[in-house]
Amino acid sequence: MSSAADAGTWKLGDLEVNRVGYGTMRLTGNGMLGNSDGPPIDRRAAVGLLHRAFEQGVNHVDTAAFYFSPLRSANELVSRALGTWRGDVVVATKVGPWRDPSGEWHTARPEQLRGHVEENLRQLGRDCLDVLYLRHNGPGTASIAEHFGALAELREAGLVRHLGLSNVRPAHVAEARAIAPVVCVQNSYGLDSRRADESGLVDLCGEQGIAFVPFFAVSGLRREAGAGLEQDARVRAIARAHGATPAQVRLAWTLHRGPHVLAIPGTANPAHLAENIAAGALRLTPEELALLGDPRADAA
Template sequence: MSSQKITADAAGTWKLGDLPVHRLGFGAMRLTGSAAFHHGTPGDRDRSIAVLRRAIDLGVNHIDTAAFYFSSLRSANELINSALSPYPDDLVVVTKVGPHRTYSGEWGTAARPDELRGQVEENLRQLGRDHLDVVNLRRMPSYDSVAEHFGALAELREAGLIRHLGVSNVTAGHLAEARAIAPVVCVQNRYAVDRPDPDGDALLRLCGELGIAFVPFYAVAGDAGEHGATTAHDEEVRAVARAHGASPAQIRIAWTLHQGPHVLAIPGTGNPGHLAENVAAGAIRLTDEERRRLDALRRKAR
């Protein structure tokens, strides 16, 4: 399909609390280069800044980022600040806390509850903001309960450093724990058309019933995860792509958005051409039969 003149509003809108966003957003992890979480060659700074500005031109008003998105010489938050500050009034920047990386790039132990304020303040400093629109608590394997960590973020929300809260990498039980402490506006979990996840569909539906945004990550990457978009597309995905004159990646995004009006997509890229294709995927309308075929693919992957 042609991506000319297709903007993010084609995907529709949802509210993160009181903040309206287009359902097709942008994930900032890939801006730092192919080695976002590893030592290696950083991405091109000028191209990354151009991608961010082009995203705004294409109507994107929801950017997902984190202070731990960096590689040698490149920080996603710093790039966002340099490219977009002063920020458009309608832009919602969502960040996350919990994981910890040293300045050399090594992963450390998960942040303790009393360390989360420092992570929030680091995001504020890097982004040049006096408050953060949305902060997701990324649940780490080292703790089963989210109550103490989420409670620490709720205190920062009451102090005015954070406007809204979300959770990431959680179960329905964790979501209930968090909601008992403070309002939750989004759940960010791994979710893709071809990825086995027995509980993911139920959590997605629960979020819809509660009016909470469900925001899949690695929806395009699939099993490739942080390494980028997968090339291992099932033949069903390829067949639907051919029918729409689209790429398999676009069909993966379109299928994600078709899971419910509360489902948001945050595909990331450091490539201007891929950015336009990702945004254009928000205009793809799958037929009922195509959805059934792709839904069956997900069931088969379990």
Template sequence: MTTETNTAAAAGTWNLGDLTVNRVGFGAMRLTGSAAFGLGTPSDRDRSVSVLRRAIELGVNHIDTAAFYFSPLRSANELINRALAPYPDDLVIATKVWAGRDPSGEWWWATPDQLRGQVEENLRQLGRDHLDVVNLRIPPSRKADSIADHFAALADLREAGLIRHLGISNATSEHLAEAQTIAPVVCVQNSYGVGAPAGEQEFLRACGEQGVAFVPFFAVAGSGREAGAIAAEHETVLAVARAHDVTPAQVRLAWTLRQGPHVLAIPGTGNPDHLVENVAAGARRLSDDGVAQLQSLQQAGE
């Protein structure tokens, strides 16, 4: 039987509104294939289903997904539905809207009036009557623009009972302040990890001060982003991994979780062995020397 020190519970919990989640969760993007958004070799359906079920066994109760996580043969949402429905009572599924992909894989961005259709698509694929958390995924080209019209549209869907809680993704502190005037924000989901720029570090701290969860993506992949962890890992990360007898991915996850009790990890994988390693990272404690070495990369912005 798996002990608690090897489960997602080892890193503690955080509340997304009235929903309590273990701080180590799971990102569903890599379930659909070998490359970004499943555009490479299709995943093995049974293996993806088994990874999801194993994640639940290991205590994961926070899964991040999106309707645009699909390949010609696989859909992350439908894999989640097949693997986990009927869903455990404590499972929190978070998804994202505004971004979308048509059947050919081309990206498109929804108008405020189109967000309901994106929400309903997630509901249909997941087989649910409401969504636990919906993140408004802000386009890179809109980083300096108002999100009020889009966020207000999601707030209306929340009032209608289709959504329980709201978050924002790829956001700035200005976006958070604007959104909070419209409806409560339970989480911010941004790219973040070892070597993140100072501005993102400050935003992470500000979220904690406001009681808002900070949910990093690409915490393991880093500059590899959708393609996965880079082949040439930074020597400092490798040195810390050797000193602690863990993998570089576990170093990156342990460091990320150390940034604050409000920080939630959502590492994704289609590999059952990597899943176990990722979850176990929640119980890893880095030495002060190891943290200092990694912090030097933060200060250097590497």
């Protein structure tokens, strides 16, 4: 059986994780949109799926209080799964945007962030959050200093262990690091969405020892809609050559980007879970990377 350790490990501060993790959004149906592409899976099945991930070496789970649908809360499912699991699992969650019970979106003010952190702690059943992302939800060039400063105070107070950033630009990383350490950056990134290469963000994170954690690495431009039939002939050809799926090729491509790049694919399908974890062992050749467009080669 493949293991999430096959792709190696990285440290989020002092917390070592396997580079292939698990994103929980799809356990709720479609937690980012507040509706569903289909009914969310049964709670017992969801907890079982998380346990299967843990059994296969996944020790890094990505979640958020705003991942909920009318019937499911991702944080609640994670809490249930961890309550009956003996191993160590690093849980990363997010604040910044938030949704009221009706599902309407809002952006938190700095003075609201403590309450949102405390809500994550309650939902996850923890006294301290392992990793907390500030998700930037404003204009691209807007300062994050006031919001990140509020989280830095909560870190000093012992409510948060490590801080990260999401949906940001290189300037935001520099702004945040002047306030408190940043252990991870989470942005949209994949074969079809390489803005983080164009801005230099992926390389910047590597140079500064910061984990880069792509979301939508498989779904690409389809984003929350999920992966559809593979349209890229290059990906299909490489998948055939390796006896792999297109999704595995896409995940492997991101992992080849650098040892600091992590993966957090999400699924409610046990077979897809096993395939996602197995992608960590898929090694693309230099020729295949060049075919797909290896940004490391472009930079050289």
